[in-house]
Amino acid sequence: MSYGSVVENWQKMPITSVGELDGALTDFKVAFAYNSSKIENPRISYGELREIFAKGKIACFSGELKTLFEELGHKSCYDALAAHIVRREPLSTDLLRLIHYELTKTPYDEARLLIYNEAPGEFRKCGGENSYGAAPPPASPESEMAELCEKMNGAQADDILKAACYLHAAFLKARPFADANGRVGRTLMNYYLMTHGHPPIIVHESDKRGYYKALDAFNDTGSPDELCAFMRGQCEKTWTKPAI
Numbered sequence: 001m002s003y004g005s006v007v008e009n010w011q012k013m014p015i016t017s018v019g020e021l022d023g024a025l026t027d028f029k030v031a032f033a034y035n036s037s038k039i040e041n042p043r044i045s046y047g048e049l050r051e052i053f054a055k056g057k058i059a060c061f062s063g064e065l066k067t068l069f070e071e072l073g074h075k076s077c078y079d080a081l082a083a084h085i086v087r088r089e090p091l092s093t094d095l096l097r098l099i100h101y102e103l104t105k106t107p108y109d110e111a112r113l114l115i116y117n118e119a120p121g122e123f124r125k126c127g128g129e130n131s132y133g134a135a136p137p138p139a140s141p142e143s144e145m146a147e148l149c150e151k152m153n154g155a156q157a158d159d160i161l162k163a164a165c166y167l168h169a170a171f172l173k174a175r176p177f178a179d180a181n182g183r184v185g186r187t188l189m190n191y192y193l194m195t196h197g198h199p200p201i202i203v204h205e206s207d208k209r210g211y212y213k214a215l216d217a218f219n220d221t222g223s224p225d226e227l228c229a230f231m232r233g234q235c236e237k238t239w240t241k242p243a244i
């Protein structure tokens with residue numbers, strides 16, 4: 001299915017309630033969570049995520065608890081955002097904090113929590129992920145994100161996908177949180193897409209090399225064009241290929 005057909009089909013679906021959104025994203029929710037986490041965590045389980053989204057829990061689990069909590073965080077985040085998506089609420093720093101909080105609220109790195117006073121839903125105060133002491137924090141991550149949200153909310157974008165790619169890449173370049181910027185950024189991109197009448201996209205773990213290459217191009221040039229081309233392909237793959 002072509003990209004244009006995918007967008008057209010999505011826009012034909014009535015999504016005026018959380019129930020209708022659930023119906024439109026029946027297969028998408030689990031596949032997105034699986035791929036978004038697996039990009040950075042190879043221990044993520046599709047079967048466990050499917051059970052979590054269906055039942056809210058796992059009956060039997062014998063893996064790593066950190067991975068289980070990460071999987072539970074995806075379900076919690078979706079539940080927290082669904083009504084916001086239906087109401088098409090604008091971007092805000094409170095929304096970013098909410099996404100980060102739900103994705104990371106348990107467990108959280110003890111050093112970040114106790115030593116650096118960084119917690120789920122709070123913007124980072126030290127260097128970037130896995131680099132404490134190696135790089136200073138930005139002057140004000142919250143101010144930087146407030147400016148980005150204001151810019152995106154005020155934009156009259158003819159190309160919604162290109163705008164969403166700019167948002168995604170700019171967010172990841174800033175790395176405003178101490179952890180989980182990738183998962184937050186991919187969730188944020190889809191939030192923007194859905195609140196602007198565009199189907200959400202799975203960044204497939206199997207295509208992550210192309211994803212990183214496109215992000216590097218943005219960091220080098222400031223243009224989201226390569227990322228936009230990549231996401232067009234991912235959008236087609238999301239809605240025409242098997243779930244994972």
